[in-house]
Amino acid sequence: MDFGNLLTAMVTPFDANGEINFYETTKLVNYLLNNGTEGLVVAGTTGESPTLTTKEKIELFSHVVKIVDNRVPVIAGTGGNSTRSSIELTKEAENCGVDAVMLVAPYYNKPNQLGLYEHFKTIASETKLPVMLYNIPGRSVVKMSAETIIALSKIDNIVSVKEASGDLDLAATIIENTSEDFRVYSGDDGLTLPMLAIGGNGIISVASHIIGNEMQEMIHAFQKGDTKRAASIHRKLLPLINSLFAQPSPTPVKAALIQKEIRAGGVRLPLVPLTEAEELKLMKIITEFHL
Numbered sequence: 001m002d003f004g005n006l007l008t009a010m011v012t013p014f015d016a017n018g019e020i021n022f023y024e025t026t027k028l029v030n031y032l033l034n035n036g037t038e039g040l041v042v043a044g045t046t047g048e049s050p051t052l053t054t055k056e057k058i059e060l061f062s063h064v065v066k067i068v069d070n071r072v073p074v075i076a077g078t079g080g081n082s083t084r085s086s087i088e089l090t091k092e093a094e095n096c097g098v099d100a101v102m103l104v105a106p107y108y109n110k111p112n113q114l115g116l117y118e119h120f121k122t123i124a125s126e127t128k129l130p131v132m133l134y135n136i137p138g139r140s141v142v143k144m145s146a147e148t149i150i151a152l153s154k155i156d157n158i159v160s161v162k163e164a165s166g167d168l169d170l171a172a173t174i175i176e177n178t179s180e181d182f183r184v185y186s187g188d189d190g191l192t193l194p195m196l197a198i199g200g201n202g203i204i205s206v207a208s209h210i211i212g213n214e215m216q217e218m219i220h221a222f223q224k225g226d227t228k229r230a231a232s233i234h235r236k237l238l239p240l241i242n243s244l245f246a247q248p249s250p251t252p253v254k255a256a257l258i259q260k261e262i263r264a265g266g267v268r269l270p271l272v273p274l275t276e277a278e279e280l281k282l283m284k285i286i287t288e289f290h291l
Contacts, residue, residue, distance in 0.1 A: 001100060001130045001159050003073050003183060004038025005202035005219050008209060009046035011250045011257070012060065014265035020056055021265055022063055028262050029067045036212030037072065040064060041102055044077035045139060046206050046250045051268040054089060061096040075132060079103030083119050087126045100130040102162065107140035113148045124158050131157050136164040136187060146173040153178040162187045162204045168194055175199040189215075189241045193234040196222050207241045209253050210260070210286070236289075243285045247278055255279055259286055 010032065013024035032040065042064050043049045043057045052060070061076050068074050076093035078101045080086045090101050106119055124131045133152060137143035143165055150173075152158050163171045164187025175184050175198060185204045186195035192203040192215065208215055218233035244252045248271055254264040255274050266273050274282065 001073070001183075003075065003100070003132075003160065003185075005223075006036055006208055006212065006216055007039035007041055007073075007075070007185070007202070007204045008032050008037040008212065009041045009044045009204050009206055010064075011209065011254055011264050012043065012047040012052065013263070014268070016265070018266070018268055020060060021263070024263050024265070025060070025063060026067050028257075028264065029064060031260060031262060032209070032212065033068070033071055035208075036214075036216040037208055039073040039075060040068065041075045041077060041204055042098075044102060044134075044204075045104070045136070046253070047077065048250065048268055048271070049077050054092075057089065058092050058096060061093050061098055065097045073099040075100045075102050077102050077104070077134075079105075079123075079134060081106035081109050083122055086119075086123050090123060090127050090129070094127055094129050098129070100132060100159075101127065102132040102134050104134040104136060105140040105142050105144055107142075110142055113145055116142065116144055117148050117151060120152050120158065121155060124152075124155050127157070129157065130159045131155075132160040132162055132183075132185075133158065134162045134164070134187070136162075138164070138166075146170050146177070149174050150177045153182045159183060160185065160201075163195075163200075164188055166191065168198060171195060171200060172198045189244075190238060193218060193222060193230055196230075197227075206249055206253055207237070207244050210244065210256050211237060211240060211289075240285055240289045243282050246282070247274060252278075252282055255282060256286055259283075 013021040015021040076098040078089040078093050135144040160183035162185050183201045189207040222230035257264045
């Protein structure tokens with residue numbers, strides 16, 4: 001399944017009481033689809049999935065599917081560190097009409113590579129949906145090896161990986177040893193162009209909330225062979241990308257969305273809002289970028 005080149009790992013808007021704001025979610029979905037996004041990942045890390053209840057995730061999946069109305073693929077974050085619970089949520093997401101699911105590497109319980117393989121294989125066998133793996137050792141502690149991902153890619157409905165280890169050698173090994181229709185995406189905005197350069201398919205982005213069109217411009221320049229222009233755009237975007245990760249994500253991008261007239265609200269504990277100084281610094285960089 002081709003999910004596109006630029007997918008957004010969407011934030012979950014909250015209201016003043018910390019509940020999901022479905023009105024702003026609708027605005028956000030339409031804004032993203034009008035500004036470079038070719039697919040949405042819902043209730044992933046950027047969507048504050050650890051703090052969402054199962055009921056909230058199901059409501060969010062259903063709402064986003066309805067608003068998207070088949071315009072782009074909707075990928076539901078249904079992974080966790082319990083295989084059984086992940087299967088249950090994956091089945092609920094399938095009933096909501098999502099196009100695929102994303103399964104994060106199990107966190108905290110630290111399985112070995114065989115455990116990782118069996119975890120993903122077992123979940124994939126319980127759904128007809130396409131499955132995207134999510135390798136993010138910075139959050140899950142465990143790092144999926146290239147060999148494990150390559151082995152999993154041979155399962156019919158495991159079709160993609162979001163590679164957020166920051167290890168381009170690992171990504172290159174995966175790309176070299178999987179079929180051409182297995183999609184490898186960067187999970188780090190700053191590595192979008194390097195990932196494309198080694199044969200990756202694109203980015204599952206946080207920064208696209210703010211600079212989706214600019215990132216598409218960079219991707220298109222690379223695809224057309226204008227690597228000099230793509231590199232120039234990459235260098236220009238980096239300071240803003242770095243500022244959006246200067247504090248625990250998605251706190252900065254939620255604050256930045258106010259510039260796009262999207263009121264995404266605050267974050268749920270244990271995350272905390274930006275301090276006044278942090279917010280002023282972020283807004284200064286955003287203003288300078290657009291000037």
